[in-house]
Amino acid sequence: MRRPQRTNWIITTVKNVTTLLLVAGANLCFLMTPRAAAIDVQSPDKSITVSLTMRDGVPYYEVRRAADMVIASSRLGVQLRNGPGFDKDLVIDSHQFTTVDDTWQQVWGESKDVRDHHRQLIVTLAKKDKPSTRIEWIFRVFNDGIGFRYRIPEQEGLSDIELMNELTEFTMTDNHRCWWIGAYQYNRYEYRYTDSPLQETDKVHTPITFKAHDKLYISLHEAALTDFASMALHRRENNTFEADLVPWSDGVKVRGTLPIQSPWRTIQISETPGGLIESPLILNLNEPNKLKDVSWIKPGKYVGIWWEMHLGKATWGSGPKHGATNANTKRYIDFAAEHGFDGVLVEGWNTGWDGNWIENGEKFNFTTAYPDFDIEMLAKYARDKNVRIVGHHETGGAVENYERQVEDAFKLYQRLGVRAVKTGYVAHAQEIVRTDKDGNKHKEWHHGQFMVRHYRKIVELAAKYQIMLDVHEPIKATGIRRTYPNMMTREGACGQEFNAWGGEATQNKPDHTTILPFTRILGGPMDFTPGIFGVTFGEYQPGNRVSTTVAKQLALYVILYSPLHMAADLPENYEKRLDVFQFIKDVPTDWAETKVLDSLIGDYVMIARQDRNSDDWYVGAITDENARELTLNLSFLDKGRTYTAQIYRDGDNANWETQPYEVAIESKQVKHGDSMKIKLATSGGTAIRFKAN
Numbered sequence: 001m002r003r004p005q006r007t008n009w010i011i012t013t014v015k016n017v018t019t020l021l022l023v024a025g026a027n028l029c030f031l032m033t034p035r036a037a038a039i040d041v042q043s044p045d046k047s048i049t050v051s052l053t054m055r056d057g058v059p060y061y062e063v064r065r066a067a068d069m070v071i072a073s074s075r076l077g078v079q080l081r082n083g084p085g086f087d088k089d090l091v092i093d094s095h096q097f098t099t100v101d102d103t104w105q106q107v108w109g110e111s112k113d114v115r116d117h118h119r120q121l122i123v124t125l126a127k128k129d130k131p132s133t134r135i136e137w138i139f140r141v142f143n144d145g146i147g148f149r150y151r152i153p154e155q156e157g158l159s160d161i162e163l164m165n166e167l168t169e170f171t172m173t174d175n176h177r178c179w180w181i182g183a184y185q186y187n188r189y190e191y192r193y194t195d196s197p198l199q200e201t202d203k204v205h206t207p208i209t210f211k212a213h214d215k216l217y218i219s220l221h222e223a224a225l226t227d228f229a230s231m232a233l234h235r236r237e238n239n240t241f242e243a244d245l246v247p248w249s250d251g252v253k254v255r256g257t258l259p260i261q262s263p264w265r266t267i268q269i270s271e272t273p274g275g276l277i278e279s280p281l282i283l284n285l286n287e288p289n290k291l292k293d294v295s296w297i298k299p300g301k302y303v304g305i306w307w308e309m310h311l312g313k314a315t316w317g318s319g320p321k322h323g324a325t326n327a328n329t330k331r332y333i334d335f336a337a338e339h340g341f342d343g344v345l346v347e348g349w350n351t352g353w354d355g356n357w358i359e360n361g362e363k364f365n366f367t368t369a370y371p372d373f374d375i376e377m378l379a380k381y382a383r384d385k386n387v388r389i390v391g392h393h394e395t396g397g398a399v400e401n402y403e404r405q406v407e408d409a410f411k412l413y414q415r416l417g418v419r420a421v422k423t424g425y426v427a428h429a430q431e432i433v434r435t436d437k438d439g440n441k442h443k444e445w446h447h448g449q450f451m452v453r454h455y456r457k458i459v460e461l462a463a464k465y466q467i468m469l470d471v472h473e474p475i476k477a478t479g480i481r482r483t484y485p486n487m488m489t490r491e492g493a494c495g496q497e498f499n500a501w502g503g504e505a506t507q508n509k510p511d512h513t514t515i516l517p518f519t520r521i522l523g524g525p526m527d528f529t530p531g532i533f534g535v536t537f538g539e540y541q542p543g544n545r546v547s548t549t550v551a552k553q554l555a556l557y558v559i560l561y562s563p564l565h566m567a568a569d570l571p572e573n574y575e576k577r578l579d580v581f582q583f584i585k586d587v588p589t590d591w592a593e594t595k596v597l598d599s600l601i602g603d604y605v606m607i608a609r610q611d612r613n614s615d616d617w618y619v620g621a622i623t624d625e626n627a628r629e630l631t632l633n634l635s636f637l638d639k640g641r642t643y644t645a646q647i648y649r650d651g652d653n654a655n656w657e658t659q660p661y662e663v664a665i666e667s668k669q670v671k672h673g674d675s676m677k678i679k680l681a682t683s684g685g686t687a688i689r690f691k692a693n
């Protein structure tokens, strides 16, 4: 590593120089202006520049892309309780540059190979009057955006810290259109996205995605959230957001012992909306895989005793309508085995569901089954058919109860051959009970440091017992799956279930799934649970339905990335349409490559992905409430070979409101360079398998 350069003398001595370009070593340059001295760092392709400046002892950064200012001058700073403030009276002590160009492989994912090519700048700031008091700001600049974090190194007189405030700003250059959900809301991340000018926001969750103009899309989020408060954003004034760290119940934002570092604050930048989806920036900012043996981690598809509870056909709790019975579970296992599914999720199998389980999460027992569910027999029944039970741990947000039992619960599942567990944290905002060492109870957010630590602990423990996780009511996805590839998928947005019971007020609208890939899913995979064929529910849940055509449900398997995808509907609904069901049976959940072919946020999306285990390609295209025609250019197919396109599209008369069921299935021979017209009905879709001949 290069020796840090001392730069404070330059800044003070060149204040009056108009522009000075100083090159020291191959990759070091300072650009000075009368305004202030700046340290610049550029992306490898030189399209993106980050400049760090000091003004009156306060650090600022700005981000440009080609001719565009992406983030105008924005403050950086951290305030501690009973410690030095890292927000003012600072000088640059030293800085250093490094360049990385590395390609690594995902255990599973949207693409196999990921290139991490960036330039890094580490700037060390010291207190003017006490140079041994230091904070580092680290910037990584990629061709697809930037990440930056701060690190408070070990230093004299400071050990355990309480971080009270992060002053990081994101100054957008105009009142951009953006897609967002509010933070600190009752239902956690489970809200419909709002599409509005940014000045209509207040406190928002990330990712929040902006359209600055036709050729500039920006998304703010964070990466590698491991032992910190999660970052919401608070719009302070005009177009400026400030980091808003979700506090502990006593108002402290983050507790820790030095050295401590923040997650990366990320700014993805792209000329096209699809470029945001293709960007691996969040993954590149996470630590490499820590698990030595990954042979037990297997992406796949599952069915389950689940939708019938959401429809009200069955219950989680005991009684005449109990869903998790021996007979019903066998029926699902038989169905899974017949159609080649890897898993059968069973919810409501363990005691604790009776009564108001949301209020009484401490009643859940994770090793005791209801008497009508013979877990040993059923796990064996499944294994004998080459199917595995997908375990379920609903905690009701009572995490202390869960932590007391979880190790035994994972041991039980491992012994039974269960490979994946779906967890759940249904509790309303700021209702997670924490007991302190004196026995006092406190209520915490799902998104504060207390819960970030809990979620992380469970991922690590699951890895110890070779268990893959699917987390509902999770902490947001920030790329931890790279470090712990058993962290497969999670909810963290309105999933399919909102269509079962949400009613008009919360039901997903036709554009919902055309927004998710550009917002929530930029953080990582989502367990949306697509595949509802019975889109109107007949006797169940009157007043509810899915705002979709059936063909769109197929396309979602390609559009909404998840390494574990559910075929969410009732087996009897699939049995009626086995021809259409074939696509769900065929579609993989692990890809060699992903290309976003065409998209507009909130309007439509068309994505091509190549299967990691064959030469086949799959395409999904979906639209919002408007019917439309797209052109699909087959330039992604291999040259010199032919493919059979197995097409599942909206029938000629289909529309989501009155004719959602009509699916046309066609087959034709195609090759590289051909093009196809894709006609989408209102809230419709097309799903295509290109089977290599």
Ligand code: NOJ
Residues within 6 Å of the ligand: 306, 347, 394, 424, 426, 472, 473, 491, 497
């Ligand atoms: C909410 C989850 O999102 C849903 O999938 C699950 O069925 C219920 N909690 C019960 O655990």
Ligand code: CA
Residues within 6 Å of the ligand: 190, 472, 473, 491
């Ligand atoms: Ca949920």
